[in-house]
Amino acid sequence: MSLTIGFLIYPNLTQLDFTGPYEVLARVPGASMHVAAKTLDPVTSDSGLQILPTVTLADCPQLDVLVVPGGPSVDDWYEDAEIIGFLRAQGATAKYVTSVCTGSLILGAAGLLDGYKATTHWAAMDNLAPFGAIPTEGRVVRDRNRITGGGVTAGVDFAFSVVAELAGPEVAKAIQLGLEYNPEPLFKGGHPSVAEPELVEAVTAMMADRLDRRRQAAQRHAVAG
């Protein structure tokens, strides 16, 4: 079995949205991995990590699995012809159109989630509806060939769902054991549904500017689109 798996990367992405699923998906037998960006220059993540793309958007082969990670800069791309064009072209032929975290908002801006159930980072859930997506709670949400993961670390759970779908549960279990994926969070509280309300308030307040900007961008796009 040969499987072409590709990630869109861009400046100011959250690298773990990408590197978490990359590590899992690269272990699927027959997978050929592509890291696609506008140019082959290093891409710097929101935390300063520099990663090299393997291919430009223009040269990227047709993908079986398209994965779009998120990050603070997602709303910079809603009207970017090159990125939106890439996603529309790949999305039309890919077997699976997928995202992690706020990557779903870029898929949304490309019109690829219209009428589909989808998820995103918990703090960005109200940005899905303006793109016609049906906001759906869940660490991994599937609707037909769209598979979307929640915030950042949800990318690992997302990736195992994709592996189970692509290669079956036995392959997913073997990769899980190889990567020792038996998590033991130090504290309960990694999602608002299980966190102390004061903490949710404090973290939301820290993100306020970014969330406002993003909400406006989604609304603007909805009005324009």
Added chain:
Amino acid sequence: MSLTIGFLIYPNLTQLDFTGPYEVLARVPGASMHVAAKTLDPVTSDSGLQILPTVTLADCPQLDVLVVPGGPSVDDWYEDAEIIGFLRAQGATAKYVTSVCTGSLILGAAGLLDGYKATTHWAAMDNLAPFGAIPTEGRVVRDRNRITGGGVTAGVDFAFSVVAELAGPEVAKAIQLGLEYNPEPLFKGGHPSVAEPELVEAVTAMMADRLDRRRQAAQRHAVAG
């Protein structure tokens, strides 16, 4: 508070051993992050991901927290004067000397785990004793200022332990919520203690060559050292 945090990276490392904790630790207020390698050339992971270092081993500032990720190539460095010298010098002054996955074996080869409890990837546990470390089960193991994490994805749990230690539990909880760290593994079985015995046997068989080579390298080092 200012905190200097540095990762050793090298060809053929397992990138998630590094990128998982990097994402968490970079969010500690006041953290300055360093990615140290022999040269500033891109470093290619065992799954083909290319990452750019920020500093050479020679130019790396004195670190408060030294983190060594693992990977299939760890035994290539047991007698590498440049890497072992870097680890010894940094290890002598760092507040915390830490590792993820088989990174602990390189720390061991540098003599930094002699007499310390430590952990590593489940399939490599019998490589710790030749370096004088006390093999200890646990996703995160702490002994004085040594903090070691288990295989690959344990790096995220490891990192939250380090954050709680460096900056307190409230900061760790806020980062956990920001990164939506509320894992939901698709299958139980990410560690031999909870996996189907046939799966453990199959995955161990797939790793047999690498494990043999690594066992011999550790024994050779123990005899030589």
